[in-house]
Each structure stands twice: as structure tokens, then as C-alpha cells.
Amino acid sequence: MPPRARTAWFKTLGQLALVLAAALALGVVLGHPGLVLALAALGVVAWHYWKLRGVLLRLTARQRFEPSPGTGVWNELDRLLHRGQQEMREHKRRLIGMLRAYRAVADALPDAVVVVERNSQRIAWFNAAATALLGLRYPRDVDAALGERLQPLPVAHWLAAGRNAEPLTDAASPVDPDLRLSLRLIAYSEDLWLLVARDVSRLTRLEQMRRDFVANVSHELRTPLTVVHGYLEMLDPAEHPDWAPMLAEMQRQSQRMTQLVEDLLTLSRLEAQEALADEEVSMAPMLATLRREAEALSQKRHAISIEDAAGVDLWGSTKELHSAFSNLVSNAVRYTPAGGTIEIGLRRDADGGAVLSVRDSGFGIPAAHLPRITERFYRVSTSRSRESGGTGLGLAIVKHVLGLHQAWLEVESEVGRGSTFSCHFGAARVRSRQPQDTWSIA
Template identity: 75%
Template sequence: MPPRLAAGWARTLGRQVLVLAAALVVGLMVDRAWAALALAALGIVAWQQLRLRRLLLRLQSRRHLPPARGAGAWNELDRLLHQYQDETRNRKRRLVEMLRAYRAAAAALPDAVVVLDRNSQRVQWFNEAASHLLGLQYPADLDAPVGERLQPLPIAHWLASGRYAEPLLDAPSPMDADVRLSLRLIPYSDSLWLMVARDVSKLMRLEQVRRDFVANVSHELRTPLTVIHGYLDMLEPDEQPDWAPILAEMRTQSQRMTQLVEDLLTLSRLEAQEAVSDENVPMASLLATLRREAEALGKGRHEIRVEDRAGVDLWGSIKELHSAFSNLVSNAVRYTPAGGRIDITLARSDDGGAVLSVRDSGYGIPASHLPRLTERFYRVSTSRSRELGGTGLGLAIVKHVLQLHQARLEVESEVGRGSMFACHFPPDRVHSPRDPFIDGAPREQARNPADRAR
């Protein structure tokens, strides 16, 4: 108990004892001792009830009542309560001001911000930009299912992914299909999610201009490169021995330029695609092909191991997947010194999908470079890349191929201990090779009602 409250309580108790003693003396003088004592006790109880009632009224009142004056436990308790109420009111005032400031900041954002209930996926709050970009209306759309309100945006499956949902980088606005949105889901508490939508129309147009430019320039470079190759093939080093090193370097660089042009065209084509035609991809034969390619590229300098632990096939584009896997294998061979080991493994994942991994015992990659490996032309070591060849576009091609197959690339590496590149495919991309299908047939043809019934 605080000292001031203890002292006040002692004074109050002393006064009550004095009142009872005086009542007892008066009662003895008039021969009514017990009656006088009882009346005094009733008076004390009544007074205590009045003070208690005043205290309860202060607790219930919304008005800012002044504290009682004077000494005593009740007055001290009244002052403490008044002080606590002042502190509480000040704290609430600061919290309300902070809340208003945060809501004003969220309302002023150019991005649409929508607060969702995690379990029901219903709208709890949204800012003004959400009305312009997503078409949400206040107050009609409060507590409404966000999936129904944002039709025709295909976000039901996306929301079901929860905290593992990848950002939707290019989605049409429900208000205007020409407005392109980037959607991101942020779980910021156990019960609430934050959905942020940003207008990326200008970025998408600039990106399309860039893609068209790269594709057109790459296509136009094919003709002059073909002419250069033709003239270089006509020149014989034996006729001009002094020119032999120059011609060899010219052939090497022209071939590298040709490969760069082909990779740029491949990347432009992949970026323009929205989906792939699903065929059966026989993984057993594809793994055998990857082994042959690795052995041919390594020329017997590496130990190549291929293991099929899954025994499954994939749905997808044979050409695109072979291109992606081949890029990973060729990188492993180029960046692994002679005598190193390369493991190519196909296994099942815990979620029922499949993982194709390429592990090497090469130089390894510093952790600071890992997030940027799939960027175009990004190189960890420029000098080593020039020495070993390559265009710097291989992993960018791998990333886009996997995205078209709803797959993802995972990279693990340690300097001096090698690297591991793993392609994770979802369960709906995996099927048993014993399932009935026609080789090369699209998924829709292979999965007819009769097949599903069996």
C-alpha cells in the first residue's frame, strides 16, 4: 500500500474508533450504552456507504470530476483514482491520435490497402485507393467476401495459399482491364491479413517495350552474324598461318555472340508466353539425356551420377523443361573443376510434388550473390565467366521456364563446397508413368473421363 494511502487509512480508522468511544461514554452516562454504540456504528457504516457510492459514481461517470479535498483514506483513494483516470485518458488520447495518423497515412497511400479477416477472408477496412483500383465501395463492401467483390480477379486460390502466396505481378483491375495491378498478401497478425494492390500499368508498358526492343534487335542481329560466320568459314588458317590465332578468336567470339542472340530470343519468347501446352514429359529418358550431355561437355573430367528416386513423369513442355535442366547441368559442369562430382537427382517432395536437383562440388557462390542469380546478365565472377563461356542468361531462362510450369527454383551454395540448384514442381505437375496416356498428347486429351475412372 502506498505510504500516503496507508497514513490516510490510519487516520480514518482512528476517527472511527474515537466516534465509537465517545458514543460508548455518552451511552454509559444515560444508561443506554449499547443503543448509543449501535447508533454510532450505524452512522459510521452509513458514512462509509456514502463515500463508497461517491467512488462508484466517479468510476461510472464520463465527466472529469475534481478530486476530494482533505485527509483520510477515502480522500486519498479518490485522489489516486483521479490521477489514474487522468493518466488513462491521456494514454487513450495519444493512442487515438496515433491511430488517426496511421489511418490517414494508409488512406493517403496511392496503393490500394485492404485489411482482411484471415479465416473468413472478409473485408475489414480499406483505403480510398481501393475504391479506384479494386472497385470496393464504403460501407457496402465492409464485411463482404473479398473474392466475390474482386471478380473477375482469380484470387481465391491465391488467398488460400496464405503466408506462402507469391505476389501476383500482373493482374487486371476489376474497374478497368487496361489497368494492370501487382497484388501482395502480407499476414501481419494471427487473425488479419493485409492485401496491397499497386498500379503497375506504366511499368508493364515499359517492360513490353523493352521486350519488343530486345526481341527485334536480337532477330535483326541474326542476319549479319550469319554473314560473318560464312566469311569466317571461307578463311583457311593454313593459307595464312599468322592469322590462325586471330581467326580462331573471331570464330569463338562470333559463336558466343550467336549463342547470346539465341538466348535473348528464347528469353523474349518465354516472357511473352502465358502458359505452356502440357505434354507428358518422360523423366527417365530425359535424365538419360542429361547424363549424356554432362559427360560430353565434361569430356570425362567429372564424375557424373544420375539417380531417379521418384519414378514419376511430369506434365509440361518437353522442349522448355529440357532447356532449363540442360542449363543447370551445363553450369554445373563449367563451374566444377576437373575431378569434381555432379549429382542429378529426381525425388518426391513432402507435398506430393517432385524436385529435380543438380548438385556439384565446384567453386560455390557467396551468399550475397544468391538473390540476384536469376537476373539477366548477372555474373558472380566476370573474369571466370568470360574464361568458361556462357551468356549470363541461362538462369534467367530457367526461372521463366519454371514459372510457366508453376514451379520454383531453390539455390543453396557455399564457397569452396559447391552448389545445389533444385527445381520444385507442384503435385498437379506430377503423375505416374504407369498412368494411361498417349505420348505427346496434351493433358486434356490424356485425362479423359475413362482414364480418370480407371
Template identity: 70%
Template structure:
């Protein structure tokens, strides 16, 4: 206990003792000492009760506290309450200033910010950008259900996903269909969600311009490259002595350029797609094809194994999935030294099925892994040129898997090889139909 509080207690007790002693002395003179002590004790108790009632009444009324001069316990209590009241007032003012600053910052954001009640999904607060992008108006839309208010945006099912809701990358604004929005739901507390809507109209327009440019340039390059490649094939080194190595290198580079153009056109087509075909993809013949392609590309330099442990088929586009799987298998052969091994395994997992391509090749440093699916990203430019890669294969794989709601997982260690796993959910798994036997098989 602090010294000044102990001093106040002692002074109060001393005052009480003094009152009782005076009462004893006065009572002795009157011949009634105990009566005088009792009356003095009742008076002291009444006074302390009155001070306690005064404190409780002022606390209940939340009055501004004033201090009085004195050295007793009640005066010390007044000073403590006054100090706490001042500190609380300062803290409250600071919190209000911070709240105003946060609200001003949120109001100044170009993105629409909407605070939602987690249980009812009703609007609690929104900034000015929410009026421009989402059409919410103050105060009429406060307390309204957001999904019903923002029709025809498909938000009801999305909001029901809560913490697991994936961002909506492109949706029309209810204010103007020409405005394209990116929506993200952030559960930032136990009772509230934060909806952030960003105007991505310009970004999407620029992305479309880029896609059109790449597609048009690639298409225009296809014809001249075909002509150049055709003339190179017609040229016989015997007719031009000493030009054999030069013609061979020209053919190799023209073929590489032609493959690059084809990959760019494929990637441009995939980026413009929103959905893919939904057909039954027979995985048994698909795996047989991958085995033949790996063996043809390897030319006997590697050990190749293909296992079908799932016994099911997939739902999607046979052509696109073959392109993705073939890219992974070809890369495994391309970047694995002679004598290494490549395994392809199609197996079940808890959430669906996975196709795994594993090699014992050079391996990839960990800091390169997050960027492997970027266009033209290369771990080693010289090695890629020697192997004939275009730098677009894994980007094509990523887009194909994304169209099938699948994901690509990459694991690698330098000197120990790499593993590329294509994970498909249960919605894209189909029971394999029995293949009827032919008379020859009977």
C-alpha cells in the same frame, strides 16, 4: 503501501476511534454506554456505506471526477480515481491522435488498402485509392463481401488461401480493364486481413518495352552475326600467313556472340509466356540425353553419374525442361575442374519429385547465391569468359521452372562444389508408362 495512503488509513481509523470514545463517554453519562456505542457504530457504518455508494454511482455513470479537501481514506480514493481518470483521458487522446495519423497515412497511400474480416471476408475499412483502383465506395461497400463486390476478379478461391495465398502479379482492375493491378493478402492479426492492390500498369508497360527491345535487337543481330561467322569459316589461315590465332579468336568470339543472341531470344520468349505446354515428359530418355551431353562436354575429364530413383515422368514441355536441365548439367561440367565429379539424380520427395545436379567444382560464395538467377550476373567475369558462358543460363532455368510451377534451390560452398535442385509438385508428376519390348529385346 505508500506513506500518504498509510497516513490516510491511520487518520480514518483515528477518527472512528474518536467517535466511539465520545459515544462511550456520552453513554456513560446517560447510563447506556453500549447502546451509545452501537448507535455510533451504525452511524459510522452508514456514513461509509454512503461514501461507497457515491463512488460506485459515479464510476457507473462515468462522471468527471472531482476531488474534495480532506485527509481520510475516501478523500485519498477520490484523488487516486481523479488522477487515473486524467491519465486515462490523456492516453485515450494520444491513441486517438495516433489512430487519426495512421488512417491519414493509409488514406494518402497510392496503393489501395482494404481491411477485411478474416472469417467473413467482408470489408471493414478502405482508403481513397481503393475507390480509384477497385471501385469501392463509402459507406455502401462497408460490410460487403469483397469477392462478390469485385467481380469479375477471381478472388474467392484466392482469399480462401488466406496466409498461403500467393500474390496475384497481374490482374485487370474492375474499374478499368486497362489498369493492371498487383494484389497481396497480408494476415496482420487474428481477426483481420489486409488487402493491398498496387497499380503496376506503367511497370508492365515498361517491362514489355524492354522485352520487345531485347527481342528486336537480338533478332536484328542474328543475321549480321551469321554473315560474319560464315565469312570467318571461309577464311583459311594458310591463305593469310600469321593470322591463324587471330582468326581462331574471331571465330570463338562470334560463336559466343551468336550464343548470347540465341539465349536472349529464348529468355524473351519465356518472359512473354504465361503458360507452357502440358505433355508427358519421358524422363528416362531425358536422363539418357543429359548423360550423353555431359560426357560429350566433359571429354572424359570428369566422373559423371546419372541416377533415376523416381521412376515417374513429368507434365510439361519436353523442349523447355530439356533446355533447363541441360543448362544445369553444362554449367556443372563447365565450372568443375578436370578430375572432379558431376552427378544427376532424379528422386522422389514428400511433395513431389526433384532433379538434383551436384558437382565438386569451385563452389560459390554465399553472398552471391541470391543473385545467381539475375540476367548477366556473374560470380567471376574472367572465369565465365574463359568457359564461354553468357550469364543467362540460370535466368532461363528459373523462368522455365516458374512456367512449370517448380522452384530452383541452390546450395554451394567454396571449394566443395554446388548443388542445383529443381523441385516439382505432385500435380506435375505422371506415372511412367511401360515401354514395350522390341523383338530384339525379347
């Protein structure tokens, strides 16, 4: 107990003792000591209850009060309550100041920020940028359903995903269809979510310009490359033995350049597509074709095996899926030394989907490179890639094809022990294989 409070406590006890002693003395004089002492005690209790009533009234009134002068225990209690009240008010002022500062910061942001109630998906608060980018108005849209206010944006299903919601990277603004937005949902608490919308119109235009440039340049390079390659084919190394090495190298580089142009055109076409015309993809003949391609590319330098343990077909684009799977198989052949093994397998997963995997016993990929191997032109080893004839676009094509099929690529690799590339397809992409579609893969 602090010294001041202890002093007030003992002073109050002393005053009580004096009152009772005086009452006892008066009772003795009057000949009724017990009665007078009892009346004095009741008076003391009544007085203390009166002081307690005053404290309760001050607490419930939520008004400022000045502590009464004096040094008794009730005066000390008044002083402590007054001090606590002042500290609480100061703390409240600081919190309000911080809240206003955070709101000012949020209002100054160029990105739209919307606080959403998790359970009801209603708008709790939004900043000024949300009006310009999302068309929200204050106070009309406060406590309104977010999905209704952001029409025609398809956000209802997106919001239902909650913490697992993937960012919407290119969505039209409800205010202006030419305004492109990137939407991200942040579950920062159990009860509230944060919706952040960013204007990516300029980035979208730049990306479209890049795609158009790559597609146009690749298309224009096709004709001269075809002419050059045709004339090189017409030259007979037997007529000029000294030119044979140079002609062979020129033909090889011409073919590599042609393949690079074709891959760039394929990638540009995939990037321009938002969806594919789906059909039933028969996986038994697809696996047989992949095996023939692997054997033709390997020239008996590797042991190639096929395992069809799933017994299902896929729903998607046969052409695009073959392009993706063929890229994985050709990469496995290119980067596996002679005498190695290549295993191509199709199996079911625990969620009812299907997984096509290509496993090799090649050089392997260091862990530091794994996050970037699907980037276009990214090479783990530049010299090895050039020797193998790769364009650096194969895995980028695989990633885009799988994305159009709502699938994803998983890579497991260990240096010196090989790699496994697995294409995961959801249950919605799996179809039961018909009896007539059963193939025998030797």
C-alpha cells in the same frame, strides 16, 4: 501508502474513535452503554455504506465529477478517482489523436491499404486509394466479403494461402483492366491482415518495352551474324596460315554471339508466356539425352553418371524442360575442371513431388553470390565465364522455365567442393511412368 492518504486514513480512524467514545459516554449516562454503542456503530457503518454508494454511482454513470472538499478517507478516495479519471481521459485523447494521425497517413498513401478480418475475410477498413485502385466504396463495402468486391481478381484462393501467399505482381484492377496492380498480403496479427495494392502500370509498360526491345534487337542481329559466320566458315586457314589464329578466334566469338542472341530470344519468349501447353514428359529418354549431351561437351574429361531413382515422368513442356536441364548440365561441365565428376539424378521428395538435381565437383560458388546467380548476365567470375563460353543467361532461362511449371530452383554450393542445382516439382507435376516408358540408362 502516500503521506496524504496515510493522514486521511488516520484522521478517519480518529473520527471513528471519537464517535464511539462519545456514544459509550452517552450510554453510560443513560444506563445502556451497550445499546447506545451498538446504535452508534450501526450509524457509522450506514454512513460509510452511503458514501460507498455514492462512489459506485459516480463510477457507473461515466460522468465527470469534482472531488468533494475535505481531508477524510472518502475525500481522498474521491480525489484519487478524479485524478485517475483525468489521466484516463488524457490517455484516451492521445490514443484517438494517434489513431487519427495514422488514418491520415494511410489515407495519404498512394497505395491501396485494406484491413481484412482473417477468419471471415471481410473488409474492416480501407483508405482513400482503395477506391481509386480497387473500386471499394465507403460505407458500402465495409464488412463486405473481400473476394466478392475484388471480382474478377482471382483472390479467393490467394487469400486462402494466408501467410504463405506469394505477391501477385501483375493483376488487372477491377476499376480499369489497363491499370496493373501488385498485390501483397501482410499477416500482421492473428486476427487481421493487411492487403496492399500498388499501381505498377508504368513499370509494367517499361518492362514490356524492354522485352520488345531485346526481342527485336536479338531478332535483327540473327541475319547479319548468320552472314558473318557463314563467310568465316568459307575462309580456309590452310591458304593463309598467318590468319589461322585470328580466324579461329573470330569464329569462336561469332558462335558465342550467335548463342547469346539465341538465349536472349529464348528468354524473351519465356517472359512473354503466362502458361505452357502441357504434355507428358518422359524422363527416362530425357535423362539419356542429357547424358549424351554432357559426354559430347565433356570430351571424356569428366566422370558422368545418371541415377533415375524416382521412376516417374513429369507433366509439362518437353522442349522447355529439356532447355532448362540442358543449361544446368552444360554449366556443370563448363565449370568443373578435368577429372571431376558430374552426377545427374531424378528422385522423389517427401511431399510426393520430384527433384531433378545436377551435382558437380567444380569450383563452387561463394555464398554471397548465390542470391543473384539467376539474374541475367550476372557472373560470379567474369574471366572464367568468358573462357568457358557462357552467355550469362542460362540460369535465368532455367528460373523462368521452372516458374512456368510452378517449380523452383534450389542451389547448394561450397567453394572448392562443387555445387548442386536442384529443380523441385510439385506433386501435381508428377505422373506415374508407364511400363513401356521404362528405359535403361547405362
